[in-house]
Amino acid sequence: MxxxxxxxxxxxxxxxxxxxxxxxxxxxxxxxxxxxxxxxxxxxxxxxxxxxxxxxxxxxxxxxxxxxxxxxQGANFDQGLSDIQKGQSRALIRMAEDHLYFQMVADRWCNDQVWPHLRDTFFHEIPRFARGFVSGSIRKSVIKGLDMQGVTRFSEAERLDRVEQDLTAITAFLWQSPFLMGERPTSADLSVAPILAAIRATPVRTELRGRIERDQVLSDYIDRVDQAIVLK
Structure with a gap:
């Protein structure tokens, strides 16, 4: 297995x-x-x-x-898609994984209100006496990486504006069908929906989380993918 x-x-x-x-x-x-x-x-x-x-x-x-x-091994996540649709799918995946994802990371790791929730969730196996030092060091490394990636060089307003453009692009596909490429989940949904879901699940109600929560189209889409592919 x-x-x-x-x-x-x-x-x-x-x-x-x-x-x-x-x-x-x-x-x-x-x-x-x-x-x-x-x-x-x-x-x-x-x-x-x-x-x-x-x-x-x-x-x-x-x-x-x-x-x-x-x-x-025989799986076909994009069965029935045209070459153009497969190209669109790849572009959506890269937009989600190489841009939206880092916006989510910045929204969590750079936010002093969110950080205690991350620390106690992701580092709970570390003894409490050492948890602050170890997790703090990792946090500094993550924030440094975000600066090198470039996402944190923008103001929050600029970051939210860039995210808005991504969300508008995603929503344009969802006006046409329940999933990004049609009537069933394909590879694009397997990348885009989890990142949107992670943004919505941020343990403090940031502006970015609120943006997803308020959007009925995107929130319904996240739930639809989760219901279509039931995980153990």
Missing amino acids: LTLLTYPAAFGLFSGSPFCVKAAYMLELSGQSWQRSDMLDPRKMPHRKLPVLRTRERLMPDSDTIRHWLES
């Missing part, structure tokens, strides 16, 4: 990481037998991050690599 190494459930979601949710969605749609195994410290994993899929042969890191392997 395949084993998905994943961050534990957090804030009411299958996992604290939308990429782990994406991998679980793919496994569920693939028809493969699989189980989850939770962990908080990925430093010994390939790429030092999660998700990782354990097969009989190896540990497979990264949700895109997991997708390619599942497709090599």
